[in-house]
Amino acid sequence: MNFQQHIEHALAERRSAGAYRSRIVSETGSGREILVNGRSYLNFSSNDYLGLSRDKSVINAWQQGAERYGVGSAGSGHVTGFTTAHAELEQQLAAWLGYPRALLFISGYAANQAVIAALMQKGDSIFADKLSHASLMEASIQSPATLRRFQHNQPDSLEKLLNSGGEGRALVVTEGVFSMDGDSAPLADLHQQSQRAGAWLMVDDAHGIGVYGEQGRGTCDAQKVKPELLVVTFGKAFGLSGAAVLCSESVAEYFIQFARHLIYSTSMPPAQACALTAALRRVREGDELRSQLNHNVLQLRQGLNDLGLTLMESSSAIQPVIIGENQAALDLAQQLREQGIWASAIRPPTVPPGTARLRITLSAAHSAQDINRLLEALHATAHILR
Ligand SMILES: Cc1ncc(COP(=O)(O)O)c(C=O)c1O
Numbered sequence: 001m002n003f004q005q006h007i008e009h010a011l012a013e014r015r016s017a018g019a020y021r022s023r024i025v026s027e028t029g030s031g032r033e034i035l036v037n038g039r040s041y042l043n044f045s046s047n048d049y050l051g052l053s054r055d056k057s058v059i060n061a062w063q064q065g066a067e068r069y070g071v072g073s074a075g076s077g078h079v080t081g082f083t084t085a086h087a088e089l090e091q092q093l094a095a096w097l098g099y100p101r102a103l104l105f106i107s108g109y110a111a112n113q114a115v116i117a118a119l120m121q122k123g124d125s126i127f128a129d130k131l132s133h134a135s136l137m138e139a140s141i142q143s144p145a146t147l148r149r150f151q152h153n154q155p156d157s158l159e160k161l162l163n164s165g166g167e168g169r170a171l172v173v174t175e176g177v178f179s180m181d182g183d184s185a186p187l188a189d190l191h192q193q194s195q196r197a198g199a200w201l202m203v204d205d206a207h208g209i210g211v212y213g214e215q216g217r218g219t220c221d222a223q224k225v226k227p228e229l230l231v232v233t234f235g236k237a238f239g240l241s242g243a244a245v246l247c248s249e250s251v252a253e254y255f256i257q258f259a260r261h262l263i264y265s266t267s268m269p270p271a272q273a274c275a276l277t278a279a280l281r282r283v284r285e286g287d288e289l290r291s292q293l294n295h296n297v298l299q300l301r302q303g304l305n306d307l308g309l310t311l312m313e314s315s316s317a318i319q320p321v322i323i324g325e326n327q328a329a330l331d332l333a334q335q336l337r338e339q340g341i342w343a344s345a346i347r348p349p350t351v352p353p354g355t356a357r358l359r360i361t362l363s364a365a366h367s368a369q370d371i372n373r374l375l376e377a378l379h380a381t382a383h384i385l386r
Pocket of ligand 1: 106107108109110112133135175179204206207233234235241242243
């Protein structure tokens with residue numbers, strides 16, 4: 001098959017499996033409401049868990065940052081792209097999360113790739129939860145280290161693998177809150193197993209940071225665990241984008257020498273770092289937002305339960321409704337749209353085959369009436385749900 005034949009074949013396969021992906025064009029941002037083709041929908045597909053993407057203080061900080069620094073960083077942080085705005089944010093993140101150092105990355109995807117690529121060598125082993133995010137899995141597959149996957153959230157399964165592990169260094173990889181199921185990892189047990197085997201633990205807390213723990217410090221804080229490597233991302237509760245890796249002094253210096261995503265890539269705009277510093281303040285002082293989010297989660301779960309739907313074990317902002325077949329999940333999302341509700345159908349390969357789902361995400365920006373509207377719309381689609 002030449003390139004063109006390969007491409008046509010791959011597209012046809014995706015279409016026939018009901019797994020073809022296309023993008024929608026949002027005419028506003030992706031906050032509580034979304035405007036598509038001139039129609040407004042209540043948005044239950046955004047990761048803006050605290051509603052900070054539209055926070056005035058964050059927007060002002062970005063604007064003032066742009067006035068001071070310009071709109072781009074104009075280079076890698078290793079050349080002239082690392083400013084006082086970046087340095088201040090790194091210091092504040094490290095102090096907030098209780099680590100000696102924080103290093104900024106342009107995205108969570110880049111941070112995960114960089115950490116695994118820089119640390120893991122031939123002869124080493126990566127032990128990853130089976131449901132780890134694509135960015136972690138892809139980095140692990142591409143790594144010269146051996147990848148072994150343990151059963152989702154099962155420390156016993158990890159222990160068995162660790163006991164039969166190889167000679168080299170070992171890295172255990174998991175998430176604070178899993179992006180498609182919304183459940184949390186048993187971090188204390190996983191850390192204990194890792195320490196026993198002399199392995200390091202890397203936790204990607206993309207969906208837990210800002211939501212769980214004291215002052216929103218995330219899943220690790222909530223579970224009183226301090227992994228050797230903590231990745232936090234800013235595209236969810238922080239309402240922006242970007243990421244940081246929290247680590248020791250020497251590990252940070254090592255990444256500055258060897259993490260190619262830092263060295264050979266333009267750093268985030270300084271104005272974004274200013275906005276992130278403002279968002280960090282809002283997250284730290286965001287108990288009211290967290291309590292509103294929690295209230296919304298409880299209301300939705302109660303309502304889903306009343307509708308007779310099976311709930312996932314999730315207290316997070318991610319509340320999936322498992323449908324099964326791809327087409328049924330797509331039909332459900334379409335029917336909700338007809339009632340002014342936007343909730344995305346997530347299909348394999350993002351989730352395991354046969355578990356296509358409606359991935360409902362909640363935000364502190366949603367009101368009780370918003371949740372009721374979603375529940376009424378779901379009630380009206382009951383024939384698909386059962
Ligand atoms: C668990 C997890 N890690 C990492 C990422 C990637 O982060 P980013 O969007 O900042 O690239 C995502 C999704 O966006 C995620 O869900």
